[in-house]
Amino acid sequence: MDGTEGTPRRIAAAFAAVCLAAGVGAVTVAVVAGPGPGLAGYVSESGITDSGYAAAYQIGIFSVAAALLLLAGALPAGLRAASGLLGVGAVATVVSGAVTCSEGCPLPPFEAATVADLVHGGASIVGAGAVVLAMLALLFAPAADRGLRRIAAYGAALALPVAGVVALALLLVGRGALLGLSERVLLAVAAVWGLVTAGYLAVRSFTADGPSIPARAGSNVSRR
Template sequence: MINRWAAAGSASAGALGVAGLTCAVAGSAASAYVSESGVPGAPHAGLYQASMILLAASLALLALPGRRACVLIGASLTLAAPLAALSGVVHCSPGCPLPPYETPAPRDLVHAAAAIGALLLCALAILLYSLRPPPLRWTGLVGVVIAYPPLLLSAGGILFAGRSLFTGMTERAALIGVSAWVVLTAIHHARRDRADAEIAIGARDPRADSARDPRP
């Protein structure tokens, strides 16, 4: 029961977080980093921070059913949650300078390390899901398809291109892919736990046995 409600809460918080983050970033230049929408003075900085906290809550809630699937999945999502929240609370400097092409301030490094750490841990959780038996394996394989390519391209853009349209677009695609995977996985857990609960109730209900018994 707890896992089912946690999964449902994760899906709801994740969906709200994605919607809020989309609105917060919508007016920014495509070549800008997503984090620039959270800089004080940005039009929707408060919405950006609230959305990141919602996404962090979604990861923390998903860790509960994820832990039942695999201890390492639960651990990776549990660690990713506070890092995601930290990346929202600790804003970067205007322009979000990142090495190797720009000179960052200490808070820029904290913000970037938290964001990258959260994404890497989510990527690990996706990989671990893909190694589980079906039907959990399918959620991991979906994550590999929709999240891994933009994550790799975004990392390459930051390292080899710096601030650019390519980096900005692949970063957005990576966040969308990971967030979509979190919501889809949470929905899967909620539906699966509900089905398991219904089967368990049916097995305990003597009326179910009598309904299946054809004898008068």
């Protein structure tokens, strides 16, 4: 990776980490300080119109979407599948933040849902699922280096079982402590993975822009 390629990717990775940390912080404040039902409810309930922390929630969600888009741009050019999945996750996250659910964020098959509830819930599921799939895409991508694959392996190992619990709880149990807790764990794993990946890309790009290229150039000259 030369300087012209590495610098924009390094900047994108650094900004991705900042946006993700700020977004997660804002959403956490909205969830903890808001009047929601605690672990028995969804994170999205902090963003309903009647919530006093709806603005903080939406700002946080849009910051997370920006972080996913920046992270997609920070990945090396050969990792198009992972970048595309992160881009899908960013778009779905924007839709999730823009379309708020009604009180309780009801979802079928256990509750009657409005169109907005379905759009919001579907976008949230697609966004989280795209991030988990991006982990798998990096894990099995030949173009990914060992560091990216290792981070993705840890992330996927934690996220996949929890995602399975979320899916089963949505279909078989419905709204409650199991679903609320597993949703929070899944989001936390995705956030930590994103932060670690962004930090790794920023540091790796900085190293790649350093003395390694002149050293190779000097070695070629010495051979001549």
